[in-house]
Amino acid sequence: MAKSQAGTADKRMQAARMKGSTVLTERQEGIYAYIRGRILSGDPAPTVREIGEVFGIRSPNGVMCHLKALEKKGYIARDENLSRCIRLPGRPAIEVLRDIRKLLPASPGNKPRTVKLSPELVADLVRLTD
Numbered sequence: 001m002a003k004s005q006a007g008t009a010d011k012r013m014q015a016a017r018m019k020g021s022t023v024l025t026e027r028q029e030g031i032y033a034y035i036r037g038r039i040l041s042g043d044p045a046p047t048v049r050e051i052g053e054v055f056g057i058r059s060p061n062g063v064m065c066h067l068k069a070l071e072k073k074g075y076i077a078r079d080e081n082l083s084r085c086i087r088l089p090g091r092p093a094i095e096v097l098r099d100i101r102k103l104l105p106a107s108p109g110n111k112p113r114t115v116k117l118s119p120e121l122v123a124d125l126v127r128l129t130d
Contacts, residue, residue: 024075030055035051048060076088076089
């Protein structure tokens with residue numbers, strides 16, 4: 001790893017460990033992306049064992065530490081007494097729409113852009129934000 005990359009990674013780790021921080025470590029980002037991908041694709045949430053297998057974490061306690069950190073930082077919600085209980089907390093629909101708007105190509109002359117959404121897409125957005 002290059003010296004500048006190592007410095008950036010160290011700063012990120014320090015930020016992630018600060019009390020009240022919402023910054024994720026690289027491993028937490030990977031686990032969150034995996035969980036989010038599974039849930040958004042319609043599959044059931046992964047179990048602790050499945051997450052451990054995918055990320056090479058042998059101890060269930062190691063996985064639980066990452067899940068607790070993701071929960072504390074607001075990225076996931078869990079019911080500790082149930083299997084496959086991980087869920088994504090809802091986001092206001094307006095935030096989702098703003099994120100979609102950022103992905104659109106810029107309009108000529110930077111004029112405001114109007115986008116028509118299909119009823120199916122609106123229904124999916126509402127379902128994902130609840």
